[in-house]
Amino acid sequence: MPDIEFYSPWFLLLFLAFIPLIIRDLRTGKRKGVRVPTTQNMESSSGIRAALFFLKISKYLILSALFLAMARPRSFTVSQDRDDTKGVDIMFSIDVSLSMLSKDLEPDRLTALRDIAIQFVDKRPNDRIGVVTYAAEAFTKVPVTSDHQVVIDELKNLNTTELDPGTAIGEGLSVAVNHLRTSKAKSKIIILMTDGVNNIENAIPPLVAAELAKNNGIKVYAIGLGTNGFALMPTNLDPFGDLIFTETEVRIDEPSLKEIAQITGGKYFRATSNSSLEEIYSEINQLEKTDTKVSKLYNFEEYFNVFLLFALLILFLDAMVRWVLYKFLS
Structure with a gap:
């Protein structure tokens, strides 16, 4: 509006000026008229x-x-009048498999990631940002956009039941690459987040997706989520449909994530706690500066x-x- x-x-x-006019109109003056012998049949006209x-x-x-x-x-x-060729286009590629509900981050991996990602979006007012989620398949939640409220709303609505179970890191990365390949921004980056190992056989291999990113001038910052050792992970459902959590060994495909970062000129990070994840996003924010000036x-x-x-x-x-x-x- x-x-x-x-x-x-x-x-x-x-x-x-209405004050004296109103006073004059309200002032009662002596009425003037003509004397007549009778007013019969003399009705006033409406x-x-x-x-x-x-x-x-x-x-x-x-x-x-x-x-x-x-x-x-x-x-x-x-x-807003902005020059998109001078900014940074950023795609989040977020693992939403069931293991993202593990309790080694507070209150769980997905919630911690969501809250810190929203803070990151708030610190990048002049960049375009989009969101891809993946499990056994990948899905575009938000194409790159300067409307950050849409991005924040979708991050708040992340859940682990919207896609088939599994972890297809290559699918999540390749869908994000596809959205950035035609971008004219001076810098194009993908923040790839996962807490597991690629386990979908017929999906695009992660390293093939990394080569696609490299060929399109896209840098990938890869983040492995999860503590070292064991963590409470959802492994089953009880008769009431609630998740059962058991101590399970944390397995992250760090060699592949490191190679993805190396191929694309990015960097690999390991987030073992909320504070370390926040530090990672702060470092990425410092590494990727933008000189876009937005005028109203x-x-x-x-x-x-x-x-x-x-x-x-x-x-x-x-x-x-x-x-x-x-x-x-x-």
Whole structure:
């Protein structure tokens, strides 16, 4: 919804001129008339009463419209003018397999990742950001966009049941690459996050997806999520449909993640806690600087002409009513 403002609001003070006019109109003066022997069959006309009332208020309508026109009411919308070729395009590629509910990060891996990723988005106001999620398959949640609220909303809605179970790291990476390959940004990066090992045989191999990223000038920052040793992981369901967590060894395909980062000119990180994950995002934020300058464009729509037309219309009606009354009374 556009905002409304007055370009010259001081003209609204002219409405103070109504005070003496209203006092004059309310002042009761001595009525003048002609003495007649009887008032029988002399009924007042409702039409004349309406006409006289209109003539009494017409000056207020005309002056109000003129004062508002002089104040120049207008609506405006604000848009952004940015040069996307100087910014950074960022795709999150997020593992949403069931193991992301493991409890070695607080309160679990997926929630910790979500909260810290949202903070990262808030620190990149001038970059375009998108979201891809993957498990046994990959799905685009948000193409790269400058509308960060959409990105944040989708990050808040991440869940582990939207895709088939499994971990296809290559699929998640290749779908993110596909969205960035035609980007004209000066820098294109993918933040690849997983807590496991690629286990889908017919999916695109992670290293093939890394070569695709390299050939399209895309840098990959890979993050392995999970503590060293054992963690409480969801392994089964109880009769009521609730997850059962058991101590399970944490297995992350670090050699592949390191090679993906090396091939694309990025970097590999291991996040074993909430604080280490936050430090990783802070480092990525420092590594990928943007020099995009965003300027605001104000688009105005003026409404003074509406009030001028209204004043002319009332002025015309006032003249017509006076002429009709003159002819009638004559």
